[in-house]
Amino acid sequence: MSKALSISSGSPGSNALAPKLPPGAAGLITLAALLALWQAADALGLVSPLIAPAPSDIAASFPALISDEGLLQRFVQTFFEALISAGLAVIVGTPIGWWLHAKRWAGRAYETWVASFAAAPLVLLYPLFLVFFGRNIGTIIVMSFLTALPSVILKTKEGLDSVRRVLIDVGRSLRMPPAKLFWKIMLPASVPTLCTGVRLALVYALISVVGIEFLINFGGLGELIDDLAERWEIPMMYGAISFVVLTSICFFFLTERIERWLMRG
Amino acid sequence: MVDARLAGPAAARSWSPVLPLRVATMLALLVIWEAVARSGLVFEGVVPSLVAIGGALADLLTSANFYWNLELTAIEVAVSLALGASAGIVVGLVLGARPFAGKAFEPYVHYLAPTPKIVFLPILLVLFGVGPGSKIAMGALSCFFPMVLSVASGVRQVDPVLLRVGRSFNLSILQTVRKIYLPALVAPIATGLRLGSGVAIIGCLLAEIKMSNRGLGFLVMQYYSQFRIPYMYAALLVAFIIAAGGNAVIARYLRLPGK
Numbered sequence: 001m002s003k004a005l006s007i008s009s010g011s012p013g014s015n016a017l018a019p020k021l022p023p024g025a026a027g028l029i030t031l032a033a034l035l036a037l038w039q040a041a042d043a044l045g046l047v048s049p050l051i052a053p054a055p056s057d058i059a060a061s062f063p064a065l066i067s068d069e070g071l072l073q074r075f076v077q078t079f080f081e082a083l084i085s086a087g088l089a090v091i092v093g094t095p096i097g098w099w100l101h102a103k104r105w106a107g108r109a110y111e112t113w114v115a116s117f118a119a120a121p122l123v124l125l126y127p128l129f130l131v132f133f134g135r136n137i138g139t140i141i142v143m144s145f146l147t148a149l150p151s152v153i154l155k156t157k158e159g160l161d162s163v164r165r166v167l168i169d170v171g172r173s174l175r176m177p178p179a180k181l182f183w184k185i186m187l188p189a190s191v192p193t194l195c196t197g198v199r200l201a202l203v204y205a206l207i208s209v210v211g212i213e214f215l216i217n218f219g220g221l222g223e224l225i226d227d228l229a230e231r232w233e234i235p236m237m238y239g240a241i242s243f244v245v246l247t248s249i250c251f252f253f254l255t256e257r258i259e260r261w262l263m264r265g
Numbered sequence: 266m267v268d269a270r271l272a273g274p275a276a277a278r279s280w281s282p283v284l285p286l287r288v289a290t291m292l293a294l295l296v297i298w299e300a301v302a303r304s305g306l307v308f309e310g311v312v313p314s315l316v317a318i319g320g321a322l323a324d325l326l327t328s329a330n331f332y333w334n335l336e337l338t339a340i341e342v343a344v345s346l347a348l349g350a351s352a353g354i355v356v357g358l359v360l361g362a363r364p365f366a367g368k369a370f371e372p373y374v375h376y377l378a379p380t381p382k383i384v385f386l387p388i389l390l391v392l393f394g395v396g397p398g399s400k401i402a403m404g405a406l407s408c409f410f411p412m413v414l415s416v417a418s419g420v421r422q423v424d425p426v427l428l429r430v431g432r433s434f435n436l437s438i439l440q441t442v443r444k445i446y447l448p449a450l451v452a453p454i455a456t457g458l459r460l461g462s463g464v465a466i467i468g469c470l471l472a473e474i475k476m477s478n479r480g481l482g483f484l485v486m487q488y489y490s491q492f493r494i495p496y497m498y499a500a501l502l503v504a505f506i507i508a509a510g511g512n513a514v515i516a517r518y519l520r521l522p523g524k
Contacts, residue, residue: 023368109286121508127489211381229387248380
């Protein structure tokens with residue numbers, strides 16, 4: 001509560017009531033108020049239910065989304081597609097990151113390319129991948145794998161580059177062969193950065209999987225949204241979109257917390 | 266498993282063939298592509314030769330139809346950037362300047378920012394129709410989040426002394442924003458604009474690819490559905506260069522205010 005009161009130092013006497021409320025609660029109350037307004041606008045006929053159905057109608061669509069549209073199965077499918085893509089990115093990206101670290105000429109020649117590739121709008125090339133792989137899971141996995149790959153490569157290199165010189169010198173003074181030096185010293189010392197790379201790979205893979213599923217109308221949650229839109233099932237479409245947004249938020253929140261916990265460990 | 270740092274100072278001083286290596290890699294990739302295209306191992310329609318793609322690109326860049334479509338995409342991107350960035354600056358100012366508002370609402374922005382915006386397209390199509398409106402909304406939604414987060418973070422770094430001086434001069438909120446916040450926020454706004462422009466271009470193009478009857482994205486899908494694959498590659502190449510190059514150009518020119 002004392003933290004919340006600090007607002008008064010920024011604007012003296014501006015608001016006597018708001019500081020007594022914890023910020024998190026204020027955020028939730030505002031969200032609830034906006035939903036209530038939306039509900040009221042729908043009830044008063046100010047908004048067409050065909051364009052923006054009432055929140056209560058969206059909530060009521062969830063049982064049908066689960067039983068008729070297989071929401072949870074689609075969630076599992078999307079999640080596993082993201083997991084496979086991120087897993088492949090880790091398997092392929094870690095050795096490449098190590099190579100860029102170990103061979104200085106390779107790092108200097110290709111690191112900026114990998115960074116540019118990370119910033120490149122790969123998703124725009126999805127028609128090209130459709131030509132190569134067809135409208136199937138291959139397109140989703142390959143595109144999401146490529147989206148997740150640069151973060152693993154860059155973070156692996158960054159992690160290995162940042163290992164303290166003194167640790168390497170200790171290993172050398174113990175006459176460790178290079179392989180042992182890598183497994184016993186360099187890899188454990190760079191684990192926190194590697195974890196960040198894995199987390200980013202998971203996040204990028206999930207975003208990419210949902211986006212590509214939607215664009216090519218195939219797969220799990222993304223396809224469901226596109227299907228519902230084409231069938232003009234507006235409350236269920238809103239419900240599916242809300243579910244994707246909530247799932248993404250929970251996913252980002254959890255992976256961030258796990259990463260912090262691992263860092264502390 | 267040789268560590269670069271174990272190689273010794275002699276290796277560090279040795280000549281590093283970075284540029285030749287990059288050129289050689291690029292050439293090798295192009296040669297591999299051309300070899301695969303001409304080998305007959307892959308259907309020619311899927312991997313067209315570089316000559317065919319080059320010819321299609323030349324055709325595309327000299328056709329009026331291409332510029333007619335490009336014009337709409339450019340307008341959509343510009344309007345979406347103006348709308349999304351303006352809204353982002355206002356919201357970012359509020360979240361950054363008011364700690365209570367920041368703590369209450371910024372977590373929502375923070376966690377909504379990385380969600381795939383493309384899933385909102387059906388709602389935008391319902392709200393704004395299949396015309397440029399939904400593409401503009403898509404671009405604006407995409408660039409709103411990076412701008413909010415960049416500006417909110419920038420506001421928190423404004424020197425508190427300047428704010429106290431402003432209060433001692435009894436500046437109004439508008440004067441505080443105009444005289445203190447905005448001059449101090451040129452660099453964060455430039456960063457937000459750079460990040461936002463990239464995602465706005467992608468948002469507009471994806472919305473066009475998904476559903477439209479004009480624009481660069483529409484052109485890509487038209488070539489795809491007509492199986493004019495060299496033209497599709499050429500149009501994708503142009504879209505990709507605009508999206509990636511636009512970001513690089515803005516980054517280059519907007520670096521000035523930060524210095």
